Structures are given as C-alpha cells and as structure tokens.
Amino acid sequence: xxxxxxxxxxxxxxxxxxxxxxxxxxxxxxxxxxxxxxxxxxxxxxxxxxxxxxxxxxxxxxxxxxxxxxxxxxxxxxxxxxxxxxxxxxxxxxxxxxxxxxxxxxxxxxxxxxxxxxxxxxxxxxxxxxxxxxxxxxxxxxxxxxxxxxxxxxxxxxxxxxxxxxxxxxxxxxxxxxxxxxxxxxxxxxxxxxxxxxxxxxxxxxxxxxxxxxxxxxxxxxxxxxxxxxxxxxxxxxxxxxxxxxxxxxxxxxxxxxxxxxxxxxxxxxxxxxxxxxxxxxxxxxxxxxxxxxxxxxxxxxxxxxxxxxxxxxxxxxxxxxxxxxxxxxxxxxxxxxxxxxxxxxxxxxxxxxxxxxxxxxxxxxxxxxxxxxxxxxxxxxxxxxxxxxxxxxxxxxxxxxxxxxxxxxxxxxxxxxxxxxxxxxxxxxxxxxxxxxxxxxxxxxxx
Amino acid sequence: xxxxxxxxxxxxxxxxxxxxxxxxxxxxxxxxxxxxxxxxxxxxxxxxxxxxxxxxxxxxxxxxxxxxxxxxxxxxxxxxxxxxxxxxxxxxxxxxxxxxxxxxxxxxxxxxxxxxxxxxxxxxxxxxxxxxxxxxxxxxxxxx
Numbered sequence: 001x002x003x004x005x006x007x008x009x010x011x012x013x014x015x016x017x018x019x020x021x022x023x024x025x026x027x028x029x030x031x032x033x034x035x036x037x038x039x040x041x042x043x044x045x046x047x048x049x050x051x052x053x054x055x056x057x058x059x060x061x062x063x064x065x066x067x068x069x070x071x072x073x074x075x076x077x078x079x080x081x082x083x084x085x086x087x088x089x090x091x092x093x094x095x096x097x098x099x100x101x102x103x104x105x106x107x108x109x110x111x112x113x114x115x116x117x118x119x120x121x122x123x124x125x126x127x128x129x130x131x132x133x134x135x136x137x138x139x140x141x142x143x144x145x146x147x148x149x150x151x152x153x154x155x156x157x158x159x160x161x162x163x164x165x166x167x168x169x170x171x172x173x174x175x176x177x178x179x180x181x182x183x184x185x186x187x188x189x190x191x192x193x194x195x196x197x198x199x200x201x202x203x204x205x206x207x208x209x210x211x212x213x214x215x216x217x218x219x220x221x222x223x224x225x226x227x228x229x230x231x232x233x234x235x236x237x238x239x240x241x242x243x244x245x246x247x248x249x250x251x252x253x254x255x256x257x258x259x260x261x262x263x264x265x266x267x268x269x270x271x272x273x274x275x276x277x278x279x280x281x282x283x284x285x286x287x288x289x290x291x292x293x294x295x296x297x298x299x300x301x302x303x304x305x306x307x308x309x310x311x312x313x314x315x316x317x318x319x320x321x322x323x324x325x326x327x328x329x330x331x332x333x334x335x336x337x338x339x340x341x342x343x344x345x346x347x348x349x350x351x352x353x354x355x356x357x358x359x360x361x362x363x364x365x366x367x368x369x370x371x372x373x374x375x376x377x378x379x380x381x382x383x384x385x386x387x388x389x390x391x392x393x394x395x396x397x398x399x400x401x402x403x404x405x406x407x408x409x410x411x412x413x414x415x416x417x418x419x420x421x422x423x424x425x426x427x428x429x430x431x432x433x434x435x436x437x438x439x440x441x442x443x444x445x446x447x448x
Numbered sequence: 449x450x451x452x453x454x455x456x457x458x459x460x461x462x463x464x465x466x467x468x469x470x471x472x473x474x475x476x477x478x479x480x481x482x483x484x485x486x487x488x489x490x491x492x493x494x495x496x497x498x499x500x501x502x503x504x505x506x507x508x509x510x511x512x513x514x515x516x517x518x519x520x521x522x523x524x525x526x527x528x529x530x531x532x533x534x535x536x537x538x539x540x541x542x543x544x545x546x547x548x549x550x551x552x553x554x555x556x557x558x559x560x561x562x563x564x565x566x567x568x569x570x571x572x573x574x575x576x577x578x579x580x581x582x583x584x585x586x587x588x589x590x591x592x
Binding site for chain 1 (some may be wrong): 457458459464485489511513514515568
C-alpha cells in the first residue's frame with residue numbers, strides 16, 4: 001500500500017536510513033579536513049596527468065604545491081564546457097583507455113557531445129553517491145525500483161541503476177516508454193519506487209487515471225526524479241495524485257552525472273552535497289569572486305577523487321545558494337538550494353545582480369497573484385528600469401483604483417526587499433502573460 | 449434599493465476592452481451603461497447590464513478578474529438642473545459619491561459607501577430611484 005511521507009516536522013528521521021553516517025553526519029571540521037587532503041592529492045594528480053590543466057596552471061604560475069588550504073582552490077583555473085569540447089573525445093582523460101570501464105556522453109544539443117569516462121574507482125564513487133540520495137528518500141534493500149529513464153549514453157539510467165543495487169534494492173530495468181506497460185509492471189511486480197523524469201511521472205499518473213488504476217492503493221511509495229528540473233508545483237501535484245513522495249537530485253555529466261547532491265525529506269527545496277567527493281564554491285558569475293555563504297551565485301564544482309577525467313573548478317552556470325547549517329534529517333553535509341535558473345538568466349540592474357528565480361520566489365508567496373510573471377528591463381535617461389508584470393487572480397480584484405495601486409506598491413516593496421532594486425510593478429489581467437510551451441520566456445531585456 | 453454593477457479589470461491596451469464587449473454581444477447581454485477609468489497601465493471598466501448573473505458567469509468562464517457591487521440608480525427628470533439636484537441632495541446629507549456615471553437615457557449610477565443613507569437623501573429630494581427589475585423597463589430600447 002502506498003504510504004507517502006508525512007510533513008517534514010512529523011517525520012521520525014531516526015527511523016530513516018543514512019547510507020554513510022560516518023561521512024554524511026560528521027563534523028564540519030572533519031569534512032573540511034577530508035576535502036583538503038583530497039584536493040591536494042587531486043590537483044597533483046591532475047597536473048601530472050592532463051596536459052590541458054598543466055598548460056592552464058603554468059600560464060597562471062600555479063603549481064600543485066601552492067594548494068595548502070581549501071581557499072587556495074581559488075588560485076586554480078576555472079573549467080568550462082568548452083574545454084571538454086575542444087578536447088573531444090578523449091583529450092581530458094587522465095588514465096590509459098584500458099583503465100576506463102564505462103563511458104557516457106551528454107546529448108550534445110549545442111555542439112559535439114561531452115564524452116566522459118569512468119574508472120572502476122569512479123564507478124564506485126558514483127554508485128555510492130546515488131546510494132546516499134536513494135536512502136535520503138527512504139529506499140532500502142526491501143525496495144523494488146522501476147527504471148523509467150532510458151538506459152544508454154545518458155548518465156541517468158545506469159547511474160541510478162548501479163546506486164540502487166549498491167544498497168541491495170531490486171532494479172526493474174523497464175527503460176523509457178510504453179506507459180501502459182509501466183503501469184502493468186507496477187501492479188504485477190509490486191514496484192515501490194519509480195525513477196523517472198517528473199514530466200514522464202505525470203504522464204504515467206494521467207494514463208493510469210484514465211485506465212482506472214487506483215494510485216492510492218498501489219504499492220508505489222516514492223518517485224526518484226531527475227533528468228530535468230522539477231518545479232515544486234508539479235512535484236506537489238504528482239505527490240497528491242499518485243499518493244507518493246518524490247525527491248530529486250542534482251548532477252551533471254561533466255563532473256560525474258546524477259548524485260552530486262540529493263534531496264532529503266527535511267528541506268524539500270534543498271539537496272545535500274556529497275562534499276567528501278565534491279568541493280563546492282559559489283561565485284559571482286560576473287566576476288568569478290566568491291559570494292558570502294547563503295548568497296545566490298554560480299555553483300562551481302571540483303570533483304575530489306575523479307580519476308578518469310579530473311575536472312577542476314567546473315563552472316556549472318547553475319545558480320544556487322548553499323548553507324552549512326545542520327539539517328533535521330541528521331546529515332551535516334552542506335545543502336544547496338535546488339537549481340531553478342542559470343547564470344545566462346542573470347540581469348544586472350543598476351549594478352545589482354538580479355535573478356528571475358528571486359522574482360519567482362517572491363511572486364510565489366503572494367496569494368493574490370498567479371505564478372506567472374514577466375520582467376521587462378529598459379533604460380530611461382541612462383538609468384536601468386525594471387518592470388515586473390504580474391497577474392492578479394480573479395478573486396483578488398478589488399474594484400478600487402486606490403486598493404489596486406496600494407497592492408501594486410506592496411508587491412514592489414516585497415520585491416525590493418529581496419532584489420535590492422525597486423521595480424515598477426504592472427498588474428496584468430489573469431491570463432494576460434503569455435504561456436509558452438516548455439521554457440517560459442520570463443525576461444525581455446530591451447537594453448541589448 | 450440598488451442595482452448590480454459589474455467591474456472588470458482590463459489592461460490599458462488596444463483591444464482589451466473589446467474582448468469583453470464582444471463576449472457580451474455574443475451572449476446577447478445588453479449593456480445599459482458603462483464607465484472606463486484607467487491609471488495608465490490598467491483600467492477598471494464598470495458595466496450595468498440587463499443580466500448581471502449571466503454576464504458574471506461568462507466573465508468567470510473566461511477567467512477574467514471581475515466582481516459585482518451594488519450601486520444606486522437614480523432616474524432624473526429630463527430637464528436642466530436635474531443632475532445638480534441629485535448631487536446637492538447627497539452633498540447636503542454629507543454623502544460622498546465615490547464615483548458616478550450616466551447610463552443610457554437619463555439614468556445615473558452612483559457609487560457610495562452607504563447605500564441606505566444615500567437612498568434616503570435622494571428620496572427626500574424626490575429623486576426617482578430605480579431597482580434592477582424596473583431598470584429593464586425604464587431602459588427598454590436603450591442598449592449601448
């Protein structure tokens with residue numbers, strides 16, 4: 001019988017598994033010590049084995065001996081996706097090809113694919129990271145886990161598969177597609193956990209409903225999502241309709257694949273980073289300088305024990321903020337806010353960095369507004385002007401110019417408190433903001 | 449005694465008011481009076497129609513931001529000074545008219561905070577007030 005998790009404050013976390021408590025729940029000091037020891041070794045390994053990095057570091061006048069503290073990571077060059085493209089396919093590999101036991105590649109929608117190779121040790125780290133995030137969601141050896149990702153070059157399928165097996169869970173490798181068969185398999189095999197993209201999970205849910213499948217009484221307990229961002233509203237809807245608990249994780253092919261961080265059940269908008277395997281930095285995307293802890297910026301990752309393709313300071317272009325505050329689930333590993341926007345979305349308004357996701361957060365907390373918004377930036381008399389168009393809900397309309405104007409000012413005030421820039425708020429009719437399929441176009445920057 | 453007014457939130461852009469009016473036309477809803485005000489960015493358009501319930505259902509179905517409120521409707525004499533007389537009656541009773549607009553023919557709609565006292569003040573001045581049922585009769589043959 002599917003029994004979704006209760007609200008975070010009603011969960012008995014002591015009853016939930018933690019895959020590697022001696023690391024996941026250790027002191028911050030010990031984590032930093034582990035990171036430093038691994039960083040020093042990894043930089044030496046990389047410098048010695050990858051000519052591309054040796055050239056970059058030589059050009060900056062940095063040697064492995066310069067890395068003595070964690071902050072010294074800033075002396076190292078950044079790595080961008082282009083480096084992996086230029087060296088296609090195997091130019092960044094640090095080991096002879098016969099030590100590589102598996103390869104994967106990104107889809108390559110914007111050029112040549114990014115090719116990555118894993119040694120046996122890399123595969124071991126990868127499956128361990130997946131095992132951690134699966135246990136954050138409550139998966140144990142007793143679970144039957146149905147794969148709805150495609151296997152293949154994409155890292156999601158095999159990555160999750162190995163990690164689930166690592167904790168003894170039973171994999172049902174159904175693969176992508178054939179929705180009715182997925183539903184039949186859930187029923188026949190007593191599947192407890194579904195691995196899918198959130199949009200495909202929603203599709204399975206809807207097809208099941210049409211077929212008269214009763215999700216409330218099915219064996220399915222949880223969804224492990226990945227492959228695409230999972231908007232909170234979509235997740236909440238899937239949880240309510242399928243009677244399951246859904247978590248998602250973060251990762252990217254260039255640094256490993258899924259499993260860099262995973263969502264625990266205490267903070268549903270955050271994910272614990274596998275800090276003993278990944279050194280994280282959050283930097284100002286414009287300057288590359290670190291931001292204060294808790295501030296929004298670009299996530300930069302250095303895998304600490306990656307042998308096949310070591311990568312230093314990989315710029316993810318993903319925006320997040322990281323906290324090292326203790327978590328109710330018992331883990332001490334830092335938590336990153338789920339990534340909902342990319343650096344390419346960042347706007348600089350009168351010298352202040354503004355992210356559309358901040359606007360989205362504020363709008364999402366105002367009951368009188370729908371979640372739809374649009375940001376228009378233009379320049380008037382040399383000054384940047386930011387206009388935020390928001391849709392009022394039909395029931396929030398007051399039939400008084402005075403009240404509507406006061407409301408618009410109130411919204412502007414709430415935005416200013418978060419953005420540190422005062423926008424003009426323009427109220428728009430319900431449905432007045434264009435809905436686009438897929439990625440909504442939230443920003444119209446007319447200064448360019 | 450009052451009549452039902454419908455207010456609709458519309459953006460101040462070409463074509464936006466049209467959509468509502470065309471929907472009314474299609475549903476055979478008769479507009480008896482209206483007033484449109486704006487702030488430069490958005491406007492509130494207020495309507496008096498023959499079938500407020502049907503009009504609201506239509507607007508809700510279209511997802512529009514709309515709501516009803518009660519306003520007074522006075523039927524003025526068809527002669528000079530009639531409008532002044534209605535305003536004076538309210539002013540003397542200390543009643544502030546929030547906004548006011550004319551309907552087809554010699555009817556005006558008045559929005560006030562306290563309908564009962566405004567109604568009393570106008571009745572004392574012998575100004576003819578009209579309710580929803582009567583409005584249909586009074587404004588028969590006067591659709592905007």
